[in-house]
Amino acid sequence: MMRGFPGIAEQAEAMRRHWPASRMRRIDERSAAWLGPVRPLMARYEIEIAYRVPHIVERIDPLGQQPKVRVLSPRLLCRDNDPEGRLPHVYGHPRFDPTLCLFDFETSEWTPFDLLALTTLPWSLDWLACYEGWRATGEWTGGGRHLQPVHAGA
Template sequence: MMAAPLSIDEQVAAMKATWPQFAARRIDRRAQSARWIGSVRPQYSSYSLEIRYEVGEFPEVRVLTPELIRLPGNSEGQLPHVYPPAEDPTLCLFDPREREWISAMTIASTTVPWALDWLACYELWLMTGRWTGGGRHAGQDLGEARETTR
């Protein structure tokens, strides 16, 4: 039996309790959606993140600042493990095919820690050119997997 999705109020409360630096900028209770903005520092740099979520969908995480650096010609892609469009990528934080995230989970205990991990891997990738975060690479049906599990 599948657990019931958490309401947007439950998600907002969990984020406020766990990540107080993330402010809920827009909460639409009728649409069961919210948008948070906050800063994190996984290792070397600080990042401003935006998290958008609507109950029943996947959370979307964007890096607002600083702009993510691309490495043209990198064997793993100029910016690996993101969803298009290239000018406004969202971070690929989990494998939808494996049901690693469901709406009964809190964004606070999954999405934010996963974003921190992604950013740590990104910083290492910038230094070494190798993605150490695992997951399927571009060309391995990432977008298709995301779309078919919504």
């Protein structure tokens, strides 16, 4: 018998254990967002992890069903004409509320069976540590498959 995806209550309990400084905002019975502070290396960030639990019968679309992670503050800074792109490994326009690209959705590194507290949260910290290094050196050390960079004029 196939077990369903972890529900919001199960995700919330794991987040309370692993990220006690976060606050949960319930959107509806299958959706919630967690907001709170993180400090990967030097800087402190306020992030939001938004997630909607899919129905087990829905077509699994890893890109569409993955958690959405945004940095609320401080604003992520871009580097025009950088070989890595203005802001590497994000979805959406890098200057306007991008969401973090935390894993390769084509390789099933994350699925709706995973707990956000054990995947998305640590991957967000890793992304932010790589971001801090990239801002300091211009080199993205996070690996992964690069999305097409958005350069000046885009």
